[in-house]
Amino acid sequence: MSTWEQGYKKWDSFQDLDESLKLQLDSMKEEKHLLEDAFYKELTFGTGGMRGVLGPGTNRMNKYTVRKAVNGLASYLLDNRVNVRDRGVVIAYDSRYMSKEFAIEAAKVLGVYGIKTHVFDSIRPTPLLSFAVRYLSTTAGIMITASHNPPEYNGLKVYNENGSQITPDEAEQLLSYINQTKDELQVSVLEKTEAEEKALLSWIGDEIDNAYLGRLSYISRLGTDTLEMEKDVKIVFTPLHGSSYDLIMRGLKQHHFSNVHVVEEQVKADPEFSTVESPNPEEHQAFHMAMDLGEKIDADILLGTDPDGDRLGVAVKNKTGNYHVLTGNQLGSLLLDYVLRHSNPVIYQNARMIKTVVTTELGKAIADSYGVKTIDTLTGFKYIGEKINSFDSTGETFLFGFEESYGYLVSGYVRDKDAVQAAVMTAEMAYFWKQQGKTLLEALHDLYEKHGxxxxxxxxxxxxxxxxxxxxxxxxxxxxxxxxxxxxxxxxxxxxxxxxxxxxxxxxxxxxxxxxxxxxxxxxxxxxxxxxxxxxxxxxxxxxxxxxxxxxxxxxxxxxxxxxxxxxxxxxxxxxxxxx
The missing domain is CATH 3.30.310.50 (Alpha-D-phosphohexomutase, C-terminal domain)
Incomplete structure (x- = not known):
């Protein structure tokens, strides 16, 4: 009997298998290729976590594969971090199928070890989870999300005590702990009600949101008087059925952008992402409804975020009156230039811009023109977060970070890409250039003329x-x-x-x-x-x-x-x- 068949038999004969997973497994019995794909390996736990199709099997996202991963995390933390039980772990989740259920399963596993968990009471974007780790001084964070993958996916990302995604070395150590659990079906859990009664599971309301927004208020590059003014920028915003709506709307409001129009059909947290082919702001189809609304109100810019609120897409009007979707490289270059031109030149020598090796070299050219050093990392914002963490000991100053796949970070109070920061800064940048009589496309053209x-x-x-x-x-x-x-x-x-x-x-x-x-x-x-x-x-x-x-x-x-x-x-x- 092959390995995948052994795995299938184990699940099929497990008396206490979750009823919905049992029904799905039964429906697959005549589809050997589906069973093999579900059991031929264990769901890969990479450098940031794991992600996969929902369903029964060791190669699928389900309550048992989540339990196994978190069981390993609990042992890893207890062996490698201090004061783990009291400091605990913070958990957030987005709008996908089973996201809240997986968050609770994670808390139930940690509860067995006496580790406190702080779980958000409703959906939140990924950057808020990163901020929460730092704000609460927890030993780790867990984000339940599959980012912009199709609806049938979900995932689990692990954050270290610095608020960044775990490093490759940490991931390798954690994986060794996860692999010590041989049977994912037998992981012990503490029931939710018991965890709550023992204060091992506490629910987070709006405390973290308010603290995050307090920090967000300081990222503006405008003078105090200008910052307090109502700004004549017409904005269309769509969260694409995800988790960023509240924070971005509140962030824009506190920076006095009051002319914000929302794509109402896409505000609802819908795990099917029913109004788009893909909830990915990198793909132009995701902006169709935003463009329709933009044309009706003659908007200056369109903002769109992915389901977990860490990526931002932006579209602006071109000379023909149509909306042009900026690439991640273009928006990142514009934001970098805006931040640098509004930073004190005294800090340039010690300041650092961070990008990945597949991100545009225009970023380096811009940084060079201001005398700011560029640091290249491997692909993935986890490496940018890791580099920012190292500045605590080197004395270098983080100024801006971005990657080509629509990820940007303006301020290091978050240690992952942050569409909330990026949305507010993009609105401010659009306002600045509008005051100069230019659109963002015209400002981008100027960068090309100057740097190539x-x-x-x-x-x-x-x-x-x-x-x-x-x-x-x-x-x-x-x-x-x-x-x-x-x-x-x-x-x-x-x-x-x-x-x-x-x-x-x-x-x-x-x-x-x-x-x-x-x-x-x-x-x-x-x-x-x-x-x-x-x-x-x-x-x-x-x-x-x-x-x-x-x-x-x-x-x-x-x-x-x-x-x-x-x-x-x-x-x-x-x-x-x-x-x-």
Whole structure:
């Protein structure tokens, strides 16, 4: 009997299996491929946590896989942190199916160990969870979310006592504790009512919200008199059925943005995300309803957040009167420039801007122009948070951080990407440039004129299931093992292999050490300021490839990018045609 069949038999024969999971399991009995996918492995616990499709099985998000992960977390904390039981853990959750239920399951497991939990009484965005860890001085935080994944997904992210997602080293240690639990069906839990009676489960109201908003009031770059003025910026906002509505509306109000129009159909916390194909502000379809409303009221900017409120998308009107959705690289560059031009030059020498290795090089060019050092990290905001944590000992000053996938952080009182901060700062930036007689698109054009026409793209291929994982591994192996001399007719000058942590200069053969953690990623630096990077997604069954160019005009850059995108698509298609 195969391993997956053994796992299935164990679940199928478990007398106390959750009734809804039992019904789902029974419906799958004649679908062997579905059973195999649900049991052929355990749900991957990566550097930030785990994410997967809801349903029965060891490779699915359910109460038992959540219990196993939290059981490991409890043991890890007790062995590696101080005063764990009293300091406790704070838990938040978003609008997805089973989010609150999983939050309670986590508290029930921690209760067995006598560890206090603070659980929010309703949905909250991820940045508030990061803030809550720091505000309450807990030993850890848990966020129940699958970010912008489809409705059938949910997930669990773990935050360390600094309020940032756990580091790779912490994740590796935690995983060893999780793996000590051999049977996820037998994890002990304390019943909810008993946990509440013993004060091991307490519910959080609006205390943390108010404290967060108090800190948010200090991020403005406007003078006191201007800050207190009502601002003539027309804003359309949609939370895309997620958790950011209350904090963003209150944040905009306290910064005196009163002309805010909400897409009412998308305010409701709907786990089906029924008005959009995907609740992802990176995808333009998510803005359709916001654009319709924007046209009716002649809005200056449109703001949209993902379900857990850590990513922000922005659209602004172009010269033809249509709304143009900014890329994450474009909005991040605009915000960076706005923060720097309104910061005291005295701090520039010690200030740091942080971005990821697949984020636009326009950010570095902007920072360089102000004399501010740029720090590159691996892909994922957890690495930006980790770097900010290190500044407590180095004395460096965090000024701004961003990544291409619509994640931004203005102030370090949160240690993860924060769409609430970004939304308020974007509104303020739009107001500033409107006072100068410019739109955000015109301000962006000025940055291109000054620093170069940096343009980037990203494509992904979804490869689900066991076979998909094998294909992804094969593609990555091929790129690492087969020498790549040119891409789209451009010579490869350097190869950065993040798995071996080596940078190879193809012109002189010189090998350098990459001063970043090991990662399953490879980056090709081509001639003419062009680059390509390939990596598997850490949260979805996808392989992603990123590319960037810098031309002498926007037309030149877009032409180069089109050629590069086509060449990469053809190469991927060729690789996928080879059976594994």
């Amino acid at each position: 026409y940096y343009v980037e793209g990203m494509s992904s291929i979804e490869l689900k299931g066991k076979n998909g994982m094998t294909q992804i591994e094969k593609i990555m192996d091929d790129y690492r093992e087969t020498p790549v001399v040119e891409i789209a007719g451009m010579n490869v000058e350097k190869v950065e292999n993040y798995l071996t942590r080596q940078r190879i200069n193809k012109t002189d053969g010189k090998v350098e050490r990459i001063q970043l953690p090991k990662e399953n990623m490879i980056k090709f630096m081509l001639e003419d300021n062009t680059w390509v990077c390939i990596r598997p997604s850490g949260t979805e069954p996808k392989i992603k490839y990123y590319y960037g160019v810098c031309g002498i005009s926007m037309k030149d850059s877009e032409s180069k990018l089109s050629v590069l995108e086509k060449a990469m698509a053809e190469r991927m298609e060729e690789m996928l045609s080879i059976k594994v």
